[in-house]
Amino acid sequence: MIKTRGLTKRFGDVFAVDNLSLDVAEGEVFGLLGPNGAGKTTTVRLLTCLIAPTAGEAWVNGHRVGEEDMAIRQCVGILTEAPGLYERLNAEQNLTLYAKLYGVNDVGGQVQKYLDMLGLWERRTEPVGSFSKGMKQKLAIARALIHEPRVLFLDEPTSALDPEAAKLVRDFILEVKGEGRTIFLCTHNLDEADRLCDRIAVMRQHLIQVDTPAGLRQSLYGRKVVLQLQEISQAVLSTVRALPFVHQAQEEDRKLIVSLDDPEAQNPILVRHVVEAGGAVQFLTEQRHSLEEVYFTLMREEGETLSAGQEAPR
Amino acid sequence: MNARLWAIMEKEWLEMRRNKMVLITMALIPILLVGLVLGTTFFMQRMPESEVIGNDAPPIPPQLQNLDPKTAFIIMMNDQYMFYFMLIPMTLPVYMAAYSIIGEKETKSLEPLLATPIATWELLTGKSIAAVTPAVALTWLSFAVMAVGARFIATDAVFLALVRPVWLAGMAVLSPLFACLSVLSGVIASSRLNDPRAAQQLTGIFIVPVIALSLAVLAGKIFVDVQVVLYSAMVLVLINLLVLYFAVKLFQRETILTRWK
Ligand SMILES: Nc1ncnc2c1ncn2[C@@H]1O[C@H](COP(=O)(O)OP(=O)(O)OP(=O)(O)O)[C@@H](O)[C@H]1O
Numbered sequence: 001m002i003k004t005r006g007l008t009k010r011f012g013d014v015f016a017v018d019n020l021s022l023d024v025a026e027g028e029v030f031g032l033l034g035p036n037g038a039g040k041t042t043t044v045r046l047l048t049c050l051i052a053p054t055a056g057e058a059w060v061n062g063h064r065v066g067e068e069d070m071a072i073r074q075c076v077g078i079l080t081e082a083p084g085l086y087e088r089l090n091a092e093q094n095l096t097l098y099a100k101l102y103g104v105n106d107v108g109g110q111v112q113k114y115l116d117m118l119g120l121w122e123r124r125t126e127p128v129g130s131f132s133k134g135m136k137q138k139l140a141i142a143r144a145l146i147h148e149p150r151v152l153f154l155d156e157p158t159s160a161l162d163p164e165a166a167k168l169v170r171d172f173i174l175e176v177k178g179e180g181r182t183i184f185l186c187t188h189n190l191d192e193a194d195r196l197c198d199r200i201a202v203m204r205q206h207l208i209q210v211d212t213p214a215g216l217r218q219s220l221y222g223r224k225v226v227l228q229l230q231e232i233s234q235a236v237l238s239t240v241r242a243l244p245f246v247h248q249a250q251e252e253d254r255k256l257i258v259s260l261d262d263p264e265a266q267n268p269i270l271v272r273h274v275v276e277a278g279g280a281v282q283f284l285t286e287q288r289h290s291l292e293e294v295y296f297t298l299m300r301e302e303g304e305t306l307s308a309g310q311e312a313p314r
Numbered sequence: 315m316n317a318r319l320w321a322i323m324e325k326e327w328l329e330m331r332r333n334k335m336v337l338i339t340m341a342l343i344p345i346l347l348v349g350l351v352l353g354t355t356f357f358m359q360r361m362p363e364s365e366v367i368g369n370d371a372p373p374i375p376p377q378l379q380n381l382d383p384k385t386a387f388i389i390m391m392n393d394q395y396m397f398y399f400m401l402i403p404m405t406l407p408v409y410m411a412a413y414s415i416i417g418e419k420e421t422k423s424l425e426p427l428l429a430t431p432i433a434t435w436e437l438l439t440g441k442s443i444a445a446v447t448p449a450v451a452l453t454w455l456s457f458a459v460m461a462v463g464a465r466f467i468a469t470d471a472v473f474l475a476l477v478r479p480v481w482l483a484g485m486a487v488l489s490p491l492f493a494c495l496s497v498l499s500g501v502i503a504s505s506r507l508n509d510p511r512a513a514q515q516l517t518g519i520f521i522v523p524v525i526a527l528s529l530a531v532l533a534g535k536i537f538v539d540v541q542v543v544l545y546s547a548m549v550l551v552l553i554n555l556l557v558l559y560f561a562v563k564l565f566q567r568e569t570i571l572t573r574w575k
């Protein structure tokens with residue numbers, strides 16, 4: 001659905017996006033993570049044909065960026081960093097304008113559909129300036145959807161919102177996700193990325209890593225299970241360490257942290273051996289790394305390779 | 315007509331209607347001018363000829379020599395005002411056009427707008443027409459009000475001079491052309507400047523020659539006729555095309571979005 005190859009954007013001497021290659025599948029919710037200034041907004045602007053790439057190529061819905069811009073604009077919707085609504089106009093007028101700009105057939109019907117969906121039909125004649133931030137954000141997303149685009153770009157949809165408004169917007173995104181659209185989501189909210197996205201790309205000018213949230217965790221930490229025992233005896237420890245599929249087993253308080261590849265298949269064997277060795281199992285859980293830990297680990301590694309790269313010429 | 319162009323115009327007009335200040339400022343100048351023309355005519359007609367003309371009477375152009383000096387002078391006076399009438403559509407749209415782009419940059423509504431499949435020319439034309447039409451309509455309306463008022467206040471000679479073909483042609487052709495020129499300058503200014511007021515000052519360049527012409531008329535140096543109006547219209551069309559060329563060249567979506575500080 002979206003494909004980029006060596007996509008690069010330079011502002012003067014600054015590389016905002018550097019040699020970015022991504023593939024986003026149809027119907028996928030694809031998250032773009034990265035610190036401030038990582039080039040997320042620039043990437044979205046490139047893919048929505050708002051700015052032209054310095055180098056590299058990109059395709060959206062089969063259309064080539066820079067060659068079929070009008071076709072791309074017609075089939076994508078975008079929520080920009082700032083909602084950018086016309087605050088003097090009311091909700092209906094805001095949506096109507098965009099419905100017409102996108103050449104929607106049934107303007108009135110589409111506008112009503114989304115006003116209903118947002119629960120705004122009763123308030124459709126109030127100026128948008130009087131709406132809450134969360135409401136404005138939802139209206140801006142509805143505006144991006146008014147022409148039923150195949151691809152939806154969302155640039156930080158929940159930043160600057162309080163938790164309640166953020167939840168409103170997130171639920172709305174989940175609703176939209178259910179309709180089978182491809183969603184490209186830039187966010188700083190790792191928890192949100194974890195919950196909404198099928199795959200996540202971490203970038204800082206260039207691509208650092210891309211995978212499913214679970215895949216990111218696994219590639220960084222492998223999978224680990226935590227066995228809580230009444231008491232950890234030497235016999236239990238050596239039995240576990242002797243198992244062929246166990247990469248590592250560590251003792252922490254009364255917990256045994258075991259690294260292995262396939263807990264679903266290997267846990268029953270593990271538990272049987274522990275019990276046979278006289279261990280009294282109280283709890284067995286998978287150790288969950290928050291996406292935040294994953295993110296910080298990636299960023300730290302990135303910083304190390306960067307500084308290593310800088311030292312190289314000396 | 316092009317649906318996207320219409321959509322932009324509609325939106326601009328809706329926003330204008332919600333902006334009382336713009337409407338009030340827009341109506342102010344025409345009301346003053348109508349008052350000025352009718353008031354001057356009314357009082358001068360009642361004053362003795364010696365007071366109206368004074369000691370250093372300007373030369374009367376040949377076209378008016380068959381009239382009595384007082385009437386001739388009132389006509390010259392009104393002719394001068396008529397130039398200001400044609401300037402009405404010049405003063406306001408520039409601000410509105412510049413504001414409509416600079417304002418959208420400020421409220422960040424330009425970015426989602428540029429992400430729609432709208433062509434640059436559609437956006438600029440829509441905004442320009444939206445700014446030109448109320449100004450021209452207002453000018454024509456105030457001209458009509460003035461003509462009706464003059465029918466009652468002024469002598470026949472003065473009234474007929476006001477609605478003679480020169481000024482009808484001027485209103486019909488020159489006013490919209492001045493308005494276009496003004497709007498296009500506003501568009502140019504807005505893609506480079508961040509202050510609509512600065513954009514407004516830009517039209518000063520175009521206003522100066524018109525004022526100069528009006529003073530020449532008052533001094534009796536020239537007497538405008540339809541031919542002068544048509545020549546001016548041709549010159550204006552050329553200037554408009556030139557300015558349009560620059561407007562489209564200078565308005566670059568990417569630059570406006572990214573070099574905006
Ligand atoms: N118009 C511009 N002119 C010059 N530099 C720019 C411009 N836009 C972005 N940049 C630079 O490009 C880099 C990436 O910016 P971008 O806005 O894409 O980052 P971002 O990931 O969206 O950040 P944030 O999380 O703050 O929104 C930054 O270093 C920024 O300073």
Ligand SMILES: [Mg+2]
Nearest residue numbers: 040041042081
């Ligand atoms: Mg950003």
